[in-house]
Amino acid sequence: MRAINHATTGAIIGLSVIAPIAIPLAFVSHYALDAIPHHDDNTLSHNKFTALLLGDLSLCVLLAAIIFFIHPPYWWLAILCAFIATSPDLMWFRQYWDRRSGKKSKSIERRSGIVRLHAKVQWFQKPIGLVVEIAWLLITGLCLYFLLRS
Ligand SMILES: [Zn+2]
Numbered sequence: 001m002r003a004i005n006h007a008t009t010g011a012i013i014g015l016s017v018i019a020p021i022a023i024p025l026a027f028v029s030h031y032a033l034d035a036i037p038h039h040d041d042n043t044l045s046h047n048k049f050t051a052l053l054l055g056d057l058s059l060c061v062l063l064a065a066i067i068f069f070i071h072p073p074y075w076w077l078a079i080l081c082a083f084i085a086t087s088p089d090l091m092w093f094r095q096y097w098d099r100r101s102g103k104k105s106k107s108i109e110r111r112s113g114i115v116r117l118h119a120k121v122q123w124f125q126k127p128i129g130l131v132v133e134i135a136w137l138l139i140t141g142l143c144l145y146f147l148l149r150s
Pocket of ligand 1: 030
């Protein structure tokens with residue numbers, strides 16, 4: 001899933017679940033969302049992929065800023081959970097950086113068990129998954145709208 005979808009889901013958890021449960025639930029939500037068919041496009045050039053990534057991260061920062069400025073009760077938990085729900089994808093940074101610098105990355109099979117699990121849970125990543133990503137963003141965006149209004 002795109003980072004913004006992990007972030008909106010994490011923010012919803014942070015706004016609606018008590019802290020000791022919200023934090024691990026936000027983390028687990030990452031893997032649950034990754035198991036849903038979603039977008040990826042292996043044909044994108046590195047520069048286009050980077051632009052997509054930066055756009056995605058900008059939306060996450062915008063989400064955090066909106067939550068901060070509206071300042072609902074437990075706004076900090078919503079932002080923390082948004083970050084935690086998105087954070088497992090930081091493990092792909094090494095692979096991204098290797099690709100950027102022209103190095104060959106370690107194959108998934110030779111990486112840690114958590115990386116292999118993360119790769120395996122994402123069983124469907126194709127361009128058509130963009131439909132699911134947009135639908136998820138609309139649904140979670142609507143939920144956040146009502147949670148932030150209350
Ligand atoms: Zn992931």
